Amino acid sequence: KVICIGEALFDLIADQKGLPREKVKSWTPYAGGAPCNVATAAARLGLDVTFVTALGDDEWAKKLLDVCRERGVQLHAVQRPKGRRTRDVYVVRDVTGDREFAGFGLPGTGQEYADAFIDPEALPLEELQPGAVLVTGTLGLSYPVTAAALRRAVAAARAAGATVLIDVNWRPVFWSDTEAAKKIILEYLNSADIIKLSDADLEALLGIKLALALINPAAVAERLPNARGVLITAGAEGAAYWFRSPDEGEHSGVVPAFDVGVTDTTGAGDAFTAGFIVKMMQAGGVDTLSSNPRLLKEAVVFASAAGASTCTRAGAIEGQPTLEFVQDLYDTSKK
Numbered sequence: 001k002v003i004c005i006g007e008a009l010f011d012l013i014a015d016q017k018g019l020p021r022e023k024v025k026s027w028t029p030y031a032g033g034a035p036c037n038v039a040t041a042a043a044r045l046g047l048d049v050t051f052v053t054a055l056g057d058d059e060w061a062k063k064l065l066d067v068c069r070e071r072g073v074q075l076h077a078v079q080r081p082k083g084r085r086t087r088d089v090y091v092v093r094d095v096t097g098d099r100e101f102a103g104f105g106l107p108g109t110g111q112e113y114a115d116a117f118i119d120p121e122a123l124p125l126e127e128l129q130p131g132a133v134l135v136t137g138t139l140g141l142s143y144p145v146t147a148a149a150l151r152r153a154v155a156a157a158r159a160a161g162a163t164v165l166i167d168v169n170w171r172p173v174f175w176s177d178t179e180a181a182k183k184i185i186l187e188y189l190n191s192a193d194i195i196k197l198s199d200a201d202l203e204a205l206l207g208i209k210l211a212l213a214l215i216n217p218a219a220v221a222e223r224l225p226n227a228r229g230v231l232i233t234a235g236a237e238g239a240a241y242w243f244r245s246p247d248e249g250e251h252s253g254v255v256p257a258f259d260v261g262v263t264d265t266t267g268a269g270d271a272f273t274a275g276f277i278v279k280m281m282q283a284g285g286v287d288t289l290s291s292n293p294r295l296l297k298e299a300v301v302f303a304s305a306a307g308a309s310t311c312t313r314a315g316a317i318e319g320q321p322t323l324e325f326v327q328d329l330y331d332t333s334k335k
């Protein structure tokens, strides 16, 4: 069982690189939001997934619920806080498919979106069992109610012996005090078994350059001492990983990105996470995976195939590949 908690939103995407948002005339809406992306990608890859979120009372919400249901994601007590809209995010995409985000609904402005109010009392705690994987991010940490929900879920997962995977995906714009945010996020990460960082997270949160992380992933893990595993995603530069097995063996490596025609990289990191979880669960969990360097590397290659596959089509969720598509791409790495 995979349990994802956090925001579901609409990415409003435009291609005009360098144009200020006010000047962009047409936006194309795509369902997204990192935790929702992981939930839908994992379901598409065949996992049993529960998603916990809060949505507005609006069209975006209806569409997101439909997308999740179509994918077979189980929705747990989706909250609809009064007078709050579903989050939307303006994404201006450049020619390489990379994107820039704008932050709205900032904490303390009164303009918070519905996802700021995920109820700590409405969590599927009974599903957090040994063998289950809880996936969360850090955006919700900047909103007190949702932060309490995330912390409660993470604490319950740890107490129950479930595996906690936190995707840092840090957006400093949501925090008024960057240094305080770093402290809060690093402390939160102390409760994670597996931490996923993007190259941007590496620099912003840890001050580590990607080049170093790709040569020596253990240098990243040293800064995250409680983690049993670290995954570093770097777009077309590939991914690096470091894991410590229960008997203290350390395994790390770098996996190049698959060479695919790129349309839109939104959600690639989330598909990567979902792909990794698929292989981790197949292996029997983090203990066995981290004890077996071959399976561990295969999991990161499969995750990379899932990430790359998502780049070939537009939209974080609409662009998610089938299991066959990922498997075919993965198989090319074996030839």
Ligand code: ADP
Residues within 6 Å of the ligand: 197, 198, 199, 232, 233, 234, 235, 236, 238, 239, 256, 257, 258, 259, 260, 262, 265, 267, 268, 269, 270, 272, 303, 304, 305, 306, 307, 308, 311
């Ligand atoms: P994040 O959203 O975490 O920043 P990335 O954009 O780094 O995620 O993508 C996650 C993974 O997806 C990468 O490590 C890589 O394996 C794959 N990927 C991303 N962008 C590309 C690309 N342009 N070409 C091939 N694979 C890619």
